Amino acid sequence: MAVKVLEEKCIGCGVCVSACPFEAIDMVDDKAFITDKCTACGVCVEKCPVEAIEKEEEKKQGVNIEEYEGVWVFAEQRDGNLMNVSIELLGEGRKIADELGTELTAILLGRNVNNLAERLVKYGADNVLYADSPLLEVYTTDGYTKVICDLIKTRKPEIMLIGATNIGRDLGPRISARIHTGLTADCTRLDVDLENRRLMQTRPAFGGNLMATIICPNYRPQMSTVRPGVMEKAKYDENREGNIEVFDPQLTEEDIKAKVIEFVKEKKAQVKLEEAPIIVSGGRGLGTPEGFKLIEELAEKLGGVVGASRATVDAGWIDQPHQVGQTGKTVRPGLYVACGISGAIQHLAGMQESKIIIAINKDKDAPIFEVADYGIVGDVYEVLPELIKGLDNIDEIIESVN
Amino acid sequence: MNIIVCVKQVPDTNEVKIDPVKGTLIREGVPSIINPDDKNALEEALKIKDRNKDVKVTVLSMGPPQAEVALIEAIAMGADEGILLSDRAFAGSDTWATSTALAAGIKHIGNYDIIFCGRQAIDGDTAQVGPQIAEHLGIPQITYVEELNIENSKVRARRALEDGYFMIESKMPVLVTAIKELNEPRYPSIKGIYEAYKGDKVKVLSAKDIKADENNIGLDGSPTQVNKSFTPPGRGGESEIIEGSPKEQARELIVRLKEEKII
Numbered sequence: 205m206a207v208k209v210l211e212e213k214c215i216g217c218g219v220c221v222s223a224c225p226f227e228a229i230d231m232v233d234d235k236a237f238i239t240d241k242c243t244a245c246g247v248c249v250e251k252c253p254v255e256a257i258e259k260e261e262e263k264k265q266g267v268n269i270e271e272y273e274g275v276w277v278f279a280e281q282r283d284g285n286l287m288n289v290s291i292e293l294l295g296e297g298r299k300i301a302d303e304l305g306t307e308l309t310a311i312l313l314g315r316n317v318n319n320l321a322e323r324l325v326k327y328g329a330d331n332v333l334y335a336d337s338p339l340l341e342v343y344t345t346d347g348y349t350k351v352i353c354d355l356i357k358t359r360k361p362e363i364m365l366i367g368a369t370n371i372g373r374d375l376g377p378r379i380s381a382r383i384h385t386g387l388t389a390d391c392t393r394l395d396v397d398l399e400n401r402r403l404m405q406t407r408p409a410f411g412g413n414l415m416a417t418i419i420c421p422n423y424r425p426q427m428s429t430v431r432p433g434v435m436e437k438a439k440y441d442e443n444r445e446g447n448i449e450v451f452d453p454q455l456t457e458e459d460i461k462a463k464v465i466e467f468v469k470e471k472k473a474q475v476k477l478e479e480a481p482i483i484v485s486g487g488r489g490l491g492t493p494e495g496f497k498l499i500e501e502l503a504e505k506l507g508g509v510v511g512a513s514r515a516t517v518d519a520g521w522i523d524q525p526h527q528v529g530q531t532g533k534t535v536r537p538g539l540y541v542a543c544g545i546s547g548a549i550q551h552l553a554g555m556q557e558s559k560i561i562i563a564i565n566k567d568k569d570a571p572i573f574e575v576a577d578y579g580i581v582g583d584v585y586e587v588l589p590e591l592i593k594g595l596d597n598i599d600e601i602i603e604s605v606n
Numbered sequence: 607m608n609i610i611v612c613v614k615q616v617p618d619t620n621e622v623k624i625d626p627v628k629g630t631l632i633r634e635g636v637p638s639i640i641n642p643d644d645k646n647a648l649e650e651a652l653k654i655k656d657r658n659k660d661v662k663v664t665v666l667s668m669g670p671p672q673a674e675v676a677l678i679e680a681i682a683m684g685a686d687e688g689i690l691l692s693d694r695a696f697a698g699s700d701t702w703a704t705s706t707a708l709a710a711g712i713k714h715i716g717n718y719d720i721i722f723c724g725r726q727a728i729d730g731d732t733a734q735v736g737p738q739i740a741e742h743l744g745i746p747q748i749t750y751v752e753e754l755n756i757e758n759s760k761v762r763a764r765r766a767l768e769d770g771y772f773m774i775e776s777k778m779p780v781l782v783t784a785i786k787e788l789n790e791p792r793y794p795s796i797k798g799i800y801e802a803y804k805g806d807k808v809k810v811l812s813a814k815d816i817k818a819d820e821n822n823i824g825l826d827g828s829p830t831q832v833n834k835s836f837t838p839p840g841r842g843g844e845s846e847i848i849e850g851s852p853k854e855q856a857r858e859l860i861v862r863l864k865e866e867k868i869i
Contacts, residue, residue, distance in 0.1 A: 206698065206825055225835075240670050240697045244825055245835040265821060266829075282769070342772075345737070345747055370767050374749045377734035381705065381741035386829030389701075389732035404833065410619060410729055416835045423829040461746035462780065465762075466773035482868070506869070525768075531731070539868050550619075560866055562859065563845075576845045578862055580855045590856035595869070601857050602864055 206244040206260050209236045213256035220248035225410055266422025272362040275301040279310040279324055280367050286320055289367030291327055295438035296394060297365055298328040303396045313348055315341035325446035327438040335453040342467055343371050346460045349378045351453040356383055361425045363403055368429035376429045386420030387427040392434050408553050433478030434534050475509060475525045482508025482539045485528055489544020489565055493521035498588045505595045513545050529554035544584045547572030607661045609651045610712055611722045613644040615669050615676035616729040640676045643724025645791040646784040650754055651722050652684045662686050664715055668696055668707050674808050682794035682802035695813040698825030705738030710818040721781040725750055740781035748774050752787040
């Protein structure tokens with residue numbers, strides 16, 4: 205086990221037992237005992253008041269990490285359009301590459317998307333590796349995995365970032381399993397440990413109740429899928445130049461076992477929560493699905509969009525694409541208005557980076573008030589109509605104050 | 607036809623709360639459940655079994671001995687038998703090491719036409735184990751499945767995207783990961799519960815039993831390591847509570863929004 209109790213130091217206080225998120229510590233003869241449930245998360249190491257728990261870093265197997273260099277970003281495109289998360293990855297990848305003093309390479313797969321290759325350079329890529337093939341026009345697990353794994357095996361990047369979209373989360377694990385390297389899912393923060401050239405990959409764990417920083421010390425590339433909407437987008441620079449390498453990948457029809465026979469685009473709920481400057485969200489406190497009419501009205505007045513808590517989505521009051529939080533979207537708008545939302549930790553995980561947070565809730569003890577900049581303890585059905593009315597008379601209200 | 611369904615026993619994270627003073631997780635009374643997406647995976651297998659008598663559904667899990675409860679529940683819902691991979695050697699596995707163990711368990715079971723997994727588990731939210739099992743077995747995968755049909759030894763599935771869907775077709779064997787839109791999981795019947803607890807339908811296997819490669823399981827076989835865990839930092843700064851009647855509160859808020867240059 206990587207987490208070890210130093211019995212001579214352990215005073216049997218039991219702090220670790222209650223701190224452990226996985227119920228993996230028992231008291232045996234007044235000493236802490238680590239059981240099979242341990243995931244080596246290290247919470248107990250931090251909490252132990254007498255430093256009686258240690259974590260050992262294991263180094264047994266792995267690859268020669270010095271052979272690997274460069275930061276790669278998977279530039280996901282659908283139907284010839286670059287996904288926003290790809291531009292966010294270029295922004296983050298650029299920072300990481302600069303810190304490591306190495307190059308940023310975008311991996312582009314598709315058919316007749318030369319224009320995207322150009323754009324990737326202008327968004328900060330030093331190199332673009334562009335696999336152009338009719339077999340890559342639409343994403344398939346088998347086709348994309350093969351082409352990217354062949355590239356990784358010959359060119360050996362040290363880091364590979366993939367957007368945590370429904371496609372990225374299909375592709376990433378398949379690549380990591382084939383290459384035999386670690387993959388960290390749905391990261392919300394990336395840092396570099398320069399000394400060891402390690403990517404410190406931080407992600408919510410345990411339903412957003414914990415944050416965990418994951419490393420992949422002995423295998424390369426260090427792979428992460430990155431949550432859309434979290435990283436800052438790269439800036440577009442018309443004058444930027446880079447190398448574009450177009451190649452015809454070794455791929456045949458037979459390589460693709462699970463075939464896409466139809467690709468249907470649905471205009472279903474084009475809610476762009478991640479990009480909205482203002483979000484007005486409703487929660488269980490609305491009491492009925494009709495409450496969202498008020499939410500919509502306020503959102504419209506403010507020039508924002510409608511968000512929702514998980515409870516309201518589960519209850520069928522509003523569609524899932526509106527959901528903010530751990531299992532929904534992570535947002536950081538300029539203004540977030542939480543109406544009738546108590547502020548479960550899973551919800552907070554998805555919105556607490558917002559610039560200004562307003563909370564309106566009947567319950568003055570609701571956790572949402574702890575993250576709010578401005579709180580109103582009151583009934584949503586009384587406050588919102590006043591707010592909507594007031595927004596028609598802003599000048600008059602401001603004047604009356606002065 | 608042989609179907610294997612991979613399930614995970616998880617704490618119900620919806621029930622987990624944070625102690626506001628100590629900043630630690632309160633887990634007393636948090637129940638263990640079958641991971642929700644895995645129940646959809648199981649339901650889809652059982653639906654195929656409902657339509658076709660010669661279908662055998664095996665549920666497979668990796669976990670501590672008490673995870674047997676999850677397999678018994680799955681059998682009560684209608685699965686034929688359960689296999690629990692339980693061994694100290696599996697402890698501390700990341701998704702790579704978990705998937706190598708489960709793949710070894712599947713090879714040990716032998717014949718399979720479809721492997722169902724849930725898309726992701728609520729205690730980890732990685733969605734990685736399903737695709738990684740498929741890769742270890744060298745079979746195709748269809749993830750995020752919201753509709754599934756079997757026609758002439760082929761699987762045809764509707765696979766959800768953020769902006770639409772793919773219709774995907776694959777020969778068997780294939781690995782499918784289920785999302786909650788796929789179906790509505792059934793409840794165990796009284797008879798099912800009785801049978802499940804009566805019978806000796808769950809087999810517990812060790813790493814040696816399934817010939818798992820010890821270099822690729824458990825903590826030592828995990829490429830990733832947890833460097834540290836911490837409770838999410840709260841937002842700094844005080845919050846200002848706006849008092850008054852609803853009208854006064856609304857007007858005061860508008861003044862603040864103007865000051866913040868939002869409106």
